[in-house]
Amino acid sequence: MTLKIGVIGTGAIGQDHTRRINQVLAGAKVTALNDVNRANAESCQRDYAPDAQIFDDAHALIASDVDAVLVCSWGQTHEEYVLAAIAAGKPCFCEKPLATTAEGARRIIAAEQAVGKRLVQVGFMRRYDPGYVALKKAVKDVTGAPLMIHAAHRNPRVGENYVTPMAIHDTLIHEIDVLRWLLDDDYVSAQVFFPRKSPRAHEKLRDPQIVVLETAKGVVIDVEVFVNCHYGYDIQCEIVGEDGIAKLPEPMAIQTRSGAVLGQQILTDWKDRFIDSYDYELADFLKAAARGTAAGPTAWDGYVAAVTADACVAAQESEGTPVKIDLPARPALYD
The missing domain is CATH 3.30.360.10 (Dihydrodipicolinate Reductase; domain 2)
Known part of the structure; x- marks a missing residue:
């Protein structure tokens, strides 16, 4: 089974993760893209995910047929989209910060606890x-x-x-x-x-x-x-x-x-220093997401x-x- 991945936020890191999933790693394919600036999503689609559908609304992407979600958007939006992914029962990889406040991170922890299993991996790649x-x-x-x-x-x-x-x-x-x-x-x-x-x-x-x-x-x-x-x-x-x-x-x-x-x-360039780490962390996420869960740094780690x-x-x-x-x-x- 090939996991269908939705990427929210297609700036530099979102595009690089899309490239990584579609061209470097195995077992998954980016099938959905969203960005507040549609031109970014179109650029990402053209360069790395020609078969992906572009959604103008991130919540519509989460509600679509994707199996898991990557949140790579502006930090202020992370809490909202991670909570939506948890509510949809979909594993979610979130670039740091998990939330812009400790209270926001606590809400994500509470949502995961209510579901009763881990669904969130935070992008602490080191x-x-x-x-x-x-x-x-x-x-x-x-x-x-x-x-x-x-x-x-x-x-x-x-x-x-x-x-x-x-x-x-x-x-x-x-x-x-x-x-x-x-x-x-x-x-x-x-x-x-x-x-x-x-x-x-x-x-x-x-x-x-x-x-x-x-x-x-x-x-x-x-x-x-x-x-x-x-x-x-x-x-x-x-x-x-x-x-x-x-x-x-x-x-x-x-x-x-x-x-x-x-x-x-x-x-x-920091991307050159930790380039392998990004491959390893996403490979870990995809492996866990195939089981319907999450691995690596937790929402609790994001809160701390x-x-x-x-x-x-x-x-x-x-x-x-x-x-x-x-x-x-x-x-x-x-x-």
Whole structure:
């Protein structure tokens, strides 16, 4: 059986997922497309899904004969469409954020609990990155119990529309999820510190910043977020444990010797850094969707990320002051 997939939102990531499903992965086909800008859907249809039907209304797409739904639209619409997919009983892959508020994520959790099974996978693709998978194994086999994590998320540049809170909601959100997954632990507090501002940061952005998170088991995490670092896209993570240290491997690159310089290229595009991870996460989703359920990062993970991100933004506003992170008990559905 070939799964029929509907894609809501055909911007860059929606088009790339459509290409991935129709040209790279097996067992599924994109048969329905929707975008608030119909020209985007038409472009996606022309380039990657010539047999797909274009729907002008996302709810009509969800109600059609598709077996599963990808929500890749503007973040403000995610909650609405995910809830509609759950109501229709259809597995749903949702790009982050799951919802733009913690309350919205809680509503999605409540809807899944009412159905009694998982239907939602959140697009935290770093859990599928081979480097992070190896790092998680090293935590188990090499480092002993973690004591500290030193991490960095650096982008070469951002646009004028990128403002200070986006360093949390759009950038750090990946570390918030993947570090929690690496440690199998939850956060209890957040602090934010601002070093001297980079001259490349525009007036509405404080950059760089350092976020300090503490976990329930006492692990202290510092994450440097530097979105105008200029030199490239650079993701770093080092776990310091009782018995050893493990570091995220660098992406594969050719080492060169030329002009008396030993060099290695640094990536500049995040899509290149995690290209394999997108393949693996969607393959996982399609495999589960064929069984009528979902795999991978859960709606609960999306909720925890939202709560933590809200605390980090509050910590930005009260620079240096710890902000407590309170989480309710995790529902049994997500154990």
